[in-house]
Amino acid sequence: MTNKQSKSKVTSFRLSDMAESILEELSSRLGISKASVVELALRKYNEIENNAKTKNNN
Structure with missing residues (x-):
């Protein structure tokens, strides 16, 4: 088992x-x-949200 797991x-x-x-x-x-599909979807959602926040702050 890896540390991440x-x-x-x-x-x-x-x-x-x-x-x-x-x-x-x-x-x-x-x-x-x-x-893994759920985790990928959550990571992508987080990425999109962070990009939107960055654009709004500029």
């Missing part, structure tokens, strides 16, 4: 049937776990 926490949440289907499809297409 040892820091990860178990989180659960409920998804609508449509969201679960989309998550499953993305996971399959990308060849990664559903947890």
